Amino acid sequence: MSTTGSLETALLELDELQAGAVRTFEAAASPDEVEAARVEYLGQKQGRLKAAQERLRSLPNEVKKAYGQRFNGVKQALEAAFDSARARVERRAVAAGGIDVTLPGIAPRLGHRHPLAQTADELIDIFGRFGFAVARGPEVEDVRHNFDALNIPPVHPARDPLDNFYLSDGTMLRSQTSTIQVRVMESQPPPVRVVAIGRVYRPDTVDATHSFMFHQIEGLMVDEGVTMGHLKSILRLFAKSYLGEDVQIRFRPSFFPFTEPSVEVDMLWHGGRRWVEMGGAGMVDPNVFKAVGYDPERVTGFAFGLGIERLCMRRHGIDDIRLLYQNDVRFLDQF
């Protein structure tokens, strides 16, 4: 065997020793396994490093230096692997006496805004960006604001006592937020740009989709030169803001005494197949303008109304309107 050949073999064995030792230390998962690895490789009596050191003596003198240098490198690597393994298993041991970090935190409970309030807030926010300020009005109304000024004559079926909540003095709980439109126009000259919001009351039989009290938001814009094109444009902007970019809007003819032309507003979004009715709208009827002292030959305007419950239920997948008024904390906690 040549001198060179025996050195090469010896160095190869040192490399293998290092690789095997590092693997073993890294695999050790407990203090016992680390100790066993230490005894195997670094043990003072039977350790494999010790054996490698003794091999030095059997090598020719001219290669001892080269072997010794490599041996020192291997020794340092094994000691480092041992230290690292020991530190690793000791950390675990500390943790066992510490906290269970996977336990849930101690969370302060946040309350929740009512989903109807959240929906109303979002609508107010969107229409605010279009320049519509919020208007409010009384819930107990006179028939002038709820009917007369809205072009609903005394013989109109909408005034039937069966379909309204009248009080004994002839006033009533408003059946629509359009009353607020009248009050706003009575109190200021045009131009007008408001959203009226609030509770309204109709004696519907209560079921999963009907309540005798619910909430409406109604927009009103009056100025010179306001057209149905503006109405459609505003509603399309609203649809985009509320439902997303991919949305279409269409008008279907309808009938409301206080607007003419009157339309139902349908929307279609996210590639849906079914048009969904979102609310009613129309151009303010000239008789309404006359009732509030506006000149219908000078100004035009549009109005639209949306049911907040319906938008809220659709938004959050709520299938029973009664949940909104039960105020079960298990329900409120979901919003």
Add this chain to the structure above:
Amino acid sequence: MIVSWNQLTDYVRLDMPVEALTERLALTGLNHESTEDVGGDLAIDLEVTSNRSDCLGQIGVAREISVLYGKPLRLPAASPRTAGEPVEAFAAVSVEAADLCPRFTARAMTGVKVGESPWWMRKRLETLGVRPVSNVVDVTNYVMFECGQPLHAYDLDKLEGRRLVVRKARPGEKLTAINGKEYDLRPEMLVIADAARPVGLAGVMGGLDTEIGPGTTNVLIEAARFDPMSVRKTSRALGLFSPSSFRFERPLDPEVADWASRRTAELILELCPGAVLHPGVIDVASPTAPREPIVLRLAQIPRVLGIEVDPVEVRRILEALGLRVLDETDRAIKVAPPTWRADLEREIDLIEEVARIHGYEKIVEDRPIPVASAPRGRRERVESAVRDALTAQGLDEAVTFSLVEDALAAPVTAEGADAPPLRVSHSSRRRENALRRSLVPSLLAVRRHNESYGVADARIFEIADVYIPREDGALPDEPARLAIAAGGEFLGLKGVVETLLRRLLIVEPLSARPAGLPLFAAGRAAELWLGDVRLGWMGEVDAEVARKFELRNACSAAELDLGLLLEKARTIAQYSPLPSYPAVVRDLSLVLDRSVTWAELEAVVRENAGGSFREAHYLDTFRGGNLGDQKQSVHFAMTFRRDDRTLTGEEVDEAVKAVVEACSRKLGATLRA
């Protein structure tokens, strides 16, 4: 309103798929509810808005289709052959209540053989959802659903005196209707009577005694118009609704009655070949005012719709709808509306007709809207801050009904509690008919609901109006309130209110004054004041009240005037400089009579602690031990600081000494050993 596909083809050619037709109708004003296959025919259910009573018959819908598709409309001529003596030989009609019956027509037929209708008639009625009865009755129903005019056929021989009188009911009169039920009539109800008794509720339902039966041979056909309000009132008062009353409640074509009568006779002749229609008609009609022509200024179309419509198209649409052009210039069209469109009276009505037939899809949706500033109003900002402050403290927002049962309608205070709440009168709300004067009872009911579903401590708030009646006949006051209900004790809830006020940056000091309030336990309730204005009330709910509400767990509640919060809240915070010199804090424990309140103690401390005193911070109260049952020890911390230099210990000692002396002098306090 159900239309039959097969029947529509009698009047207009249908060469389009049914889906295309219903889509087109929906987009022009007749909303499509459903289409159902009925043994080879299609029953198409359309929603007719209250202004379009012309579409309460098959012909009205056919007319819409003819306009939309530019197809001719074919109507039955309704010109039956007549024979024998004139109608006057068989019957007489007098209208005593002409204000409620603008027109009443009668035709007489003899030799009628009542039997089953032929197959085609039964089939048609089946599509419309109408049960076939007998040939004569089926024809009256068929014609009503054809043209919208309700009709009634009497057994002429059963009419006492062979005459009909249109009058109001007399006291005590009753009528058994063809549904077999007996109705007590009231004097304001319009009836059709014979010489002796009522034989029909005008416009609502005929009477059983005079109905067409198997033995009927002579028939009187009624086609009339009645006052819509009168029909509606009678129908609602008796809870009796019929396809006839539904139509009479709406404006009908004043001209269609005679056509309908002739059409009925024509079909009875067809179904009973041996029958004879006697010449003439008894037609009692009040003169009707001619309808005014309508002028449509063409410039109004773009002014309202925002798009131009070609004047040729405008004229085509109006004429197709049955409007007669009286005059036309390049700026305006003057038209006379058809009798079946009572809803067309004004220029704007015509603009709507042009818009819906021309198509709303042609209205542009890219009009720029001028910018306008609409910052969030004060109410929205402050309400939002209130919601933030309360939800951050773990409270959930509730929305409860304003109409409540009496137990939930009482005000928080004893003031006005004896007066009744405002009430609505409606049969659907016999119990829950009061407008509430406080939100707190509703929130207690919410807590009970949650308790029964396993949530023992629902901490909730609501923002809503309450309704306070006024003496002067004006609309009630509707102050907006904020109410809070939570479990636990007074001070816990007071802390929630204090945190809320801090969040609203309210500078006026909150003070609480003991108060006796019906909802709250004695000695555990207070009025809350901001400066010298009352903010509201709070307290621990009285045990008896809790029992009434079936509450298992202790509860505190507060109700605050939201208007005052809106007024006092600041929406923009103002910075004050941070202190440059350190503060010195000294604790004191003073033994005092139990009657001395913290507010009294704090006031004495503040007035006597000198210029470097900043605040007194309450820590706790000790009672019992060797203090006896008259005394208490109050433990608090005082903070001293100057803005120009560091305080010395001696200065603070002097201030504390002055405080102790003042408390001793004014409150009889001693330092706790």
